[in-house]
Amino acid sequence: MDEEKFHTRLDQIEVTRRTVIETGTTALLLTALPRAALAAAPLDDNQPPPPPVTVELQINGRPYSLALDPRTTLLDALREHLALTGPKKGCDHGQCGACTVLIEGRRINSCLTLAVMHDGQSITTIEGLADHESLHPMQSAFVEHDGFQCGYCTSGQICSAIGMLAESQLGMPSYVTENLNQPAVELTDAEIRERMSGNICRCAAYPNIVAAIKQAAGMST
Amino acid sequence: MRAFIYHRADSPVHAAAAAIQPGGKIIAGGTNLLDLMKLQVETPSSLIDINRLPLDKIEETPEGGLRIGALVRNSDLAADSRVRQHYGVLSRALLAGASAQLRNKATTGGNLLQRTRCYYFYDITKPCNKRKPGSVCAALAGFNRIHAILGTSEQCIATHPSDMAVAMRALDAKVETINDSGENKIIPIAELHRLPGKTPEIETSLSPGEIITAVTLPPPPPGVQLYRKVRDRASYAFALVSVAAIVDSARGRIRSARLAFGGLAPKPWRSPQAEQELVDAPANTTTFNAAAEAVLKDARGFGDNDFKIPLTRRTLHRVLDEMTRA
Numbered sequence: 001m002d003e004e005k006f007h008t009r010l011d012q013i014e015v016t017r018r019t020v021i022e023t024g025t026t027a028l029l030l031t032a033l034p035r036a037a038l039a040a041a042p043l044d045d046n047q048p049p050p051p052p053v054t055v056e057l058q059i060n061g062r063p064y065s066l067a068l069d070p071r072t073t074l075l076d077a078l079r080e081h082l083a084l085t086g087p088k089k090g091c092d093h094g095q096c097g098a099c100t101v102l103i104e105g106r107r108i109n110s111c112l113t114l115a116v117m118h119d120g121q122s123i124t125t126i127e128g129l130a131d132h133e134s135l136h137p138m139q140s141a142f143v144e145h146d147g148f149q150c151g152y153c154t155s156g157q158i159c160s161a162i163g164m165l166a167e168s169q170l171g172m173p174s175y176v177t178e179n180l181n182q183p184a185v186e187l188t189d190a191e192i193r194e195r196m197s198g199n200i201c202r203c204a205a206y207p208n209i210v211a212a213i214k215q216a217a218g219m220s221t
Numbered sequence: 222m223r224a225f226i227y228h229r230a231d232s233p234v235h236a237a238a239a240a241i242q243p244g245g246k247i248i249a250g251g252t253n254l255l256d257l258m259k260l261q262v263e264t265p266s267s268l269i270d271i272n273r274l275p276l277d278k279i280e281e282t283p284e285g286g287l288r289i290g291a292l293v294r295n296s297d298l299a300a301d302s303r304v305r306q307h308y309g310v311l312s313r314a315l316l317a318g319a320s321a322q323l324r325n326k327a328t329t330g331g332n333l334l335q336r337t338r339c340y341y342f343y344d345i346t347k348p349c350n351k352r353k354p355g356s357v358c359a360a361l362a363g364f365n366r367i368h369a370i371l372g373t374s375e376q377c378i379a380t381h382p383s384d385m386a387v388a389m390r391a392l393d394a395k396v397e398t399i400n401d402s403g404e405n406k407i408i409p410i411a412e413l414h415r416l417p418g419k420t421p422e423i424e425t426s427l428s429p430g431e432i433i434t435a436v437t438l439p440p441p442p443p444g445v446q447l448y449r450k451v452r453d454r455a456s457y458a459f460a461l462v463s464v465a466a467i468v469d470s471a472r473g474r475i476r477s478a479r480l481a482f483g484g485l486a487p488k489p490w491r492s493p494q495a496e497q498e499l500v501d502a503p504a505n506t507t508t509f510n511a512a513a514e515a516v517l518k519d520a521r522g523f524g525d526n527d528f529k530i531p532l533t534r535r536t537l538h539r540v541l542d543e544m545t546r547a
Contacts, residue, residue, distance in 0.1 A: 047223070047224045048224075049224060050224045050225065050226055050227075053227055070225065070226070070227035071224065093256050093259065094252055094256060094320075094322070094323055097320065097322060106325045107321065107322050107325060108326050109252070109323065109326070112251060112252045112255050112256060112323075112326070113250075113251055113252075113255065114251065114255065116227050117248070117251065117272055160321070160322065163325075164321065167296070167321065170300070171300070172296065172300040173299065173300060173305065173316060174316055174321075175313070175316040175317050175456065177316075180305040180306075180312055181305055181306055193456075194455075195321055196321075197320055197321075197455075197456035197457040198319075198320025198321050198322045198323065198457060199320075
């Protein structure tokens, strides 16, 4: 399908931007590539794909059972197998943080771990944060403080910020914590910036991200 | 990523037995290994997942030290109250490394065994003696700003990237291992990493299939502890130069000191000569300069990284000055 026809077809049906991304691009890719290649591209040799492995995951409170090529990263499992496209693939090497999700409440880079390694574990993505129609306080704070421009890093920033607040509430120190032996952490701007350094924002919305996090943490902004 | 068969280990011996097979590779946090597998720098044919093994405890030893399980996550180790109180240099070094997301995943054993971030090692279209023994070191005449100035060879000038290991080197940590017959071994951290010499592809003294199960810290040494990391940006970057220092001093006189360096060498670098210069010495510029000269006596730059020589001197000077100021 050429691009013009693709858009003409889309014009005929009422779609949200998200459905376009999910149905449009995935459908196009699926016609061109076998499933295994999507999960673990690039396949560079003539080896047969390894036998699939069954993985049980609890994602955003719902159980899922998947049969996956063991090479499938958690990020690809979420995006390509479950259509949870909130976690973004930025660098795919753990350098940008756009793929950040929470595993058992802890933030990690979903691009640098295999889905099979998390069999039986509970995962929260950006899609699982809102309570029905009401946004998670961190999501609301990002909206209120304009904590984004293009929005590509935002789902990772928000998941990361939620994990970060949980870490600071446990008294976990950071590199800029002056006294390692103080039991409580005061979330200064410097602390927030250091703790969020694994999430890169090309639009440089950092001041607003810091403000949003402070609001969600119940601090004056 | 090349295809592999995935196994989940149910005991350390089982993991060791699987890892000794050709193409076998242990995966713990996976933050470095999967990165390298995506680039096909690492191409294991079987991956042995050890994450479910009970190696995630931090226990006090009868000697008054700590025994850290190989699977203790970097973030948990940095936040442990005993580490924060008695091994501040280790806590700081851990917190200086990577990002919070990566530290939540990265393990103690994996951190020790992570590979260099040399650009040429990472790029399979370039020659590299570490990846392909007998090719050539592309960094020698290439971009070598991040490369080593100490302990290098004509075959390899890559640095060891860990911060944690530098602090452990200053603390004289011991690495516990197990093999496929269930035999345990204790390796002083000084002997874990090897210099490249003519075999840069052999990075550690571990035998095939030998698995790290724990790292033991001796009782905390006397003195104050500090980890100073100099890098291109304030956070989330590898060290250009880092110093793990433990200095025991009073009223302007140093009793003893331990100095370990990151970013300078193919392994966490300790300088006994520099430490000797500081024993029972006045805390002044002459002493600090003598220590820096001792560290850098055999230093050699390769062009882009020449700056590391004066940077190391100044960083050490600053660290010692800070630590001995009453």
